[in-house]
Amino acid sequence: MPTISWLSLSWCALPVLMICGIYLYWQGKPSEILLSSARMTLQLIGVGYILVALFGNPSIWLTLVVLVVMISAASWIAIRPVRHHKGFLKPAFIALGLAVTLHLLITLKLVLDVDVWYEPRVMIPLAGMYFANTMNAISLAAERYHAELHEGKDEKQARLNAFHAAMIPQVNGLLAVGLVALPGMMTGQILSGVSPLIAVRYQIMIMTMILGTSGMGAAMMLWLLGRRYRNVSAAITEAKK
Incomplete structure (x- = not known):
């Protein structure tokens, strides 16, 4: 290339x-x-x-430091639409951490079967893709959830609408891949000389993992926000008695 x-x-x-x-x-x-x-x-x-x-x-400690920086930045960026409200940063951090960690384990140990899990050449690019897409899903979910509640929607309906909104980019991506465009990772591999059939396998892995981490991250974010909303609502109701 x-x-x-x-x-x-x-x-x-x-x-x-x-x-x-x-x-x-x-x-x-x-x-x-x-x-x-x-x-x-x-x-x-x-x-x-x-x-x-x-x-x-390669160093396990340096890799972990990079991952901490990545999740911290992703959490802060994810809550950008609702940053003027309190209580969104911690749920975003937890949701990102759990969703991305689980899918990195699946990718590294079950799919790729790597010997050294903290190998920066493998870990950091994968974590970057997973964090970025999960960050976007969480951001969409948080913004829509807050907007739905502000409009007076029921909490369960607000949660469902927010989850649907967060998954729109992922579903669109799955439907369009191969027909509308070749994804970035696959394009990069093909340009570097890798066989398209090998690049396809990697791209399927990436897209299914991103679907999972985005969906899980958005769901976890909404679950944490819903629990906080119910606790606040209960406290307000109790105070009025």
Whole structure:
């Protein structure tokens, strides 16, 4: 696969500038796009150097530190739509941790049968994909759950509607794969010379695990939020007596 030079990579600024142009034309503020794009670039360059060091010197402790940083950042980002309300960060952290840990165990031990579970070259890319997708599912679930309750919906109905909303991207992805687009991991493997039939097996593994971790993470988040909602409601009812 051809190597991308830093000079050639600079052309990737064109899509960013085009989107900023749309913001400006419609009298919006492109600052969020510019800042997030700049942050993405710096974060990826930084993590690239970190991964080179980790891959060269595998360590269980360094891998665990990276995972803690990942889950902390994912939890904080997941509650962004409801960050102005209290009580969402802890459930997000727990939901992410349980869902991703379970599916990493299934992937590493049952599917891939790796000898060294903390091998950074395997663990970190998988954890990154699982955290990112679960984070999005949790974010959608939390936002919809809060909105449904605010509209006066019953808690059980709010929970179901929120879960359905959180799973829409995953279901759409399952339906579209192979027909609309080839997923990122599969595309990367094919570009690097791996047989499409081998790339397909890896992609099936990734997509089923992401489905599971996203669904479990959203369900766990909603269960924790529902328990908190019922406890608060009971306390308010008791105080009124």
